[in-house]
Amino acid sequence: MIRIPISEKQKEEMEAIYWNWMERYHLEKLLAIIAKDAIFKELVMDGKADLLDALKTYLFSDCDELERQKSRIDNMRAENKYIKQETEDYLKARYENFRNSQAAKIVQVMNLTVCPYCNQNHLNLVYQEGKLRYWGSLDHFYDKKTYPELAVCLYNLIPVCKVCNQLKSCQKAEIAHPYQYKKQSSIQFKTVFDDKLDLDYLQGKSQNFRIAIEESQLTQEDKEEIRLFDLEHRYQQLKQNVQEIIIKSKAYDAVYQKQLESEFGFSREELDAYIFGYTDNHLNRVLSKFNLDMVKEFMG
Numbered sequence: 243m244i245r246i247p248i249s250e251k252q253k254e255e256m257e258a259i260y261w262n263w264m265e266r267y268h269l270e271k272l273l274a275i276i277a278k279d280a281i282f283k284e285l286v287m288d289g290k291a292d293l294l295d296a297l298k299t300y301l302f303s304d305c306d307e308l309e310r311q312k313s314r315i316d317n318m319r320a321e322n323k324y325i326k327q328e329t330e331d332y333l334k335a336r337y338e339n340f341r342n343s344q345a346a347k348i349v350q351v352m353n354l355t356v357c358p359y360c361n362q363n364h365l366n367l368v369y370q371e372g373k374l375r376y377w378g379s380l381d382h383f384y385d386k387k388t389y390p391e392l393a394v395c396l397y398n399l400i401p402v403c404k405v406c407n408q409l410k411s412c413q414k415a416e417i418a419h420p421y422q423y424k425k426q427s428s429i430q431f432k433t434v435f436d437d438k439l440d441l442d443y444l445q446g447k448s449q450n451f452r453i454a455i456e457e458s459q460l461t462q463e464d465k466e467e468i469r470l471f472d473l474e475h476r477y478q479q480l481k482q483n484v485q486e487i488i489i490k491s492k493a494y495d496a497v498y499q500k501q502l503e504s505e506f507g508f509s510r511e512e513l514d515a516y517i518f519g520y521t522d523n524h525l526n527r528v529l530s531k532f533n534l535d536m537v538k539e540f541m542g
């Protein structure tokens with residue numbers, strides 16, 4: 243739902259953390275595994291001459307590249323070509339190791355504190371015995387059961403909450419890759435009011451309305467996301483938030499706005515964000531996207 247912009251500097255840092263982990267502890271064994279598995283080798287080499295170079299490129303495939311690799315794997319399967327069980331087990335075990343030892347550092351570099359799929363749950367980083375630990379989940383965008391070949395590709399791993407990870411792991415869906423920043427999501431929340439005779443909800447006095455998602459702009463990928471993560475149901479419980487926003491929007495009139503602006507020295511945009519609880523990119527505040535949509539609906 244929320245795309246994750248990753249700057250060149252962040253990419254560099256993430257790849258440095260990854261490669262340090264790989265080179266120090268696993269590279270030698272991985273190269274030996276590749277040497278013994280012709281199918282996996284073909285996949286990694288991808289027509290290149292230098293194995294180490296090819297491996298690095300493979301492991302750091304971006305979202306477009308991952309999509310291409312996935313197609314290559316599908317084609318190989320069609321020809322009945324599979325990587326060896328030993329390779330699969332090794333890659334899955336490396337993933338577990340990466341998750342336990344490196345995910346916290348990656349999440350920190352990404353500056354991500356909220357799940358990008360639902361924008362409802364925190365991704366907690368916790369200090370435990372002097373070590374930073376990540377308590378959220380890592381989603382394999384291309385699931386590791388179907389595509390174990392991509393189990394340790396850095397950009398196939400997406401920090402998400404446990405609820406979303408569970409929902410995604412037990413269903414198939416074609417959604418947009420969260421690192422695909424160019425493909426913005428069109429998911430937009432709104433309220434729907436059925437009973438024309440009761441307008442109390444517009445005063446924030448009743449919960450006689452429903453929270454819905456605007457359907458007119460949705461792409462196929464957005465629709466899949468809504469279904470996969472059960473977004474409409476998961477947002478129904480937020481009527482209280484809507485009421486608060488309606489009441490705040492009434493209390494926060496032009497005179498009060500001016501007063502706040504001069505008293506605190508904030509811009510109008512900054513004040514709106516603080517009062518109604520949203521941020522620019524939605525990735526470090528829960529419900530930021532929802533709150534912003536509600537503010538747009540009720541404040542224009």
Ligand SMILES: [Zn+2]
Pocket residue numbers: 357358359360361362363402403404405406407
């Ligand atoms: Zn989530």
